[in-house]
């Protein structure tokens with residue numbers, strides 16, 4: 212799931228290990244700013260603005276012809292989630308979007324498929340192995356998605372490649388244990404680290420169990436999979452702009468978001484809205500998390516811009 216920094220390392224390691232069959236999904240194109248951490252791509256891919264899934268598929272096939280590779284250039288959404296991942300033995304998280312992770316969690320729990328959460332930004336990382344009904348799921352760990360703009364993204368805070376490589380290495384190790392049938396060897400709990408300065412934290416490692424009132428793995432409600440909480444990207448005809456309405460509710464701290472965007476482009480903020488311009492696109496971000504992206508009529512471009520600079 213995702214072929215960015217985590218997904219590149221995960222996919223390469225699994226394909227070289229002879230995983231058998233790999234399904235990869237990514238909606239983005241290769242950019243020059245990706246190359247320091249996304250080892251599947253090279254400068255010519257960025258120059259051609261190739262979709263990551265296509266560039267990755269080509270490289271992965273050349274690494275190990277015995278592995279079946281199926282790559283999808285698409286936005287992973289409620290209406291295609293089940294079809295893409297039907298029959299998978301394990302899902303590895305390489306996305307940078309909390310909304311997508313809750314969708315994966317809904318899918319994984321509803322189909323009893325193990326999945327391995329992973330996240331990284333700056334010099335930090337986090338991972339957890341989720342076995343539905345056995346270990347805490349994502350909703351057990353974080354009952355609600357953080358509101359957009361609540362944290363740093365790789366575009367606002369940067370990222371060093373080793374942070375991603377460590378998370379990906381931990382995820383692949385758990386995947387290999389799962390696929391070889393050695394569930395007893397799985398690492399329990401949530402692991403989080405900072406590399407610079409170094410600090411390692413493990414939470415809930417002693418007999419972790421699902422939370423008794425969890426909406427997902429106990430009450431078996433799947434709002435993300437049913438599409439009830441999906442981001443709406445609505446094209447506003449004739450105005451060259453797209454509205455993004457994030458699923459999470461809550462008030463944004465626009466000043467904090469503005470502070471993170473200062474080095475990324477032109478930003479101004481009032482009590483009600485934040486205006487931000489960079490790379491030929493302009494965004495107006497409202498206190499309730501809604502955003503208007505001007506300069507495009509393509510929902511995928513607008514969603515990508517929103518994800519990079521606000522987080523989703």
Ligand SMILES: [Zn+2]
Pocket residue numbers: 347348349350351352421422425426427428429
């Ligand atoms: Zn749960």
